[in-house]
Amino acid sequence: MIxxxxxxxxxxxxxxxxxxxxxxxxxxxxxxxxxSQLEMNKAVKAKNLEVEQxxxxxxxxxxxxxxxxxxxxxxxxxxxxxxxxxxxxLTTGSLQSDVKNKVSAADFMLVxxxxxxxxxxxxxxxxxxxxxxxxxxxxHKDGNMSLIKYDVSNVSKQYPTKTDRIDKxxxx
Numbered sequence: 001m002i003x004x005x006x007x008x009x010x011x012x013x014x015x016x017x018x019x020x021x022x023x024x025x026x027x028x029x030x031x032x033x034x035x036s037q038l039e040m041n042k043a044v045k046a047k048n049l050e051v052e053q054x055x056x057x058x059x060x061x062x063x064x065x066x067x068x069x070x071x072x073x074x075x076x077x078x079x080x081x082x083x084x085x086x087x088x089x090l091t092t093g094s095l096q097s098d099v100k101n102k103v104s105a106a107d108f109m110l111v112x113x114x115x116x117x118x119x120x121x122x123x124x125x126x127x128x129x130x131x132x133x134x135x136x137x138x139x140h141k142d143g144n145m146s147l148i149k150y151d152v153s154n155v156s157k158q159y160p161t162k163t164d165r166i167d168k169x170x171x172x
Contacts, residue, residue: 059137070126106134
């Protein structure tokens with residue numbers, strides 16, 4: 001009987017040690033996974049920003065957009081302002097809600113009207129200086145570009161109205 005107690009204690013201590021190792025290892029593994037996901041999200045955002053900047057530059061050249069009259073907005077500007085990667089938003093901290101609503105409404109119309117197709121690049125938005133017009137530049141997978149103009153002057157009461165669409169071969 002005296003020998004069975006030490007065996008039970010050794011077995012219990014071994015099981016507890018194993019459970020501790022598994023628990024600590026699991027926590028460390030989950031932290032590593034979360035860190036990897038954060039790094040991957042940053043890399044995706046950086047790549048998206050690079051693509052959007054190229055679309056912006058191509059749209060400005062192709063459609064001769066006056067950057068003094070139009071302010072550029074990327075998709076990241078429409079999401080949480082803390083994560084915004086662009087530096088030319090209307091406000092330094094975040095988009096004003098009225099501006100964000102107008103640009104978001106134009107983005108909504110792209111989906112509603114089935115304008116975006118598989119393989120198109122991320123659209124870039126240009127808000128007119130008076131805030132009544134949004135231009136949406138889209139680079140298509142065939143190399144052509146589209147510029148869609150929306151009247152967003154009355155966006156709080158109705159959907160934006162498409163006023164024009166221009167399709168051109170991209171100017172390099």
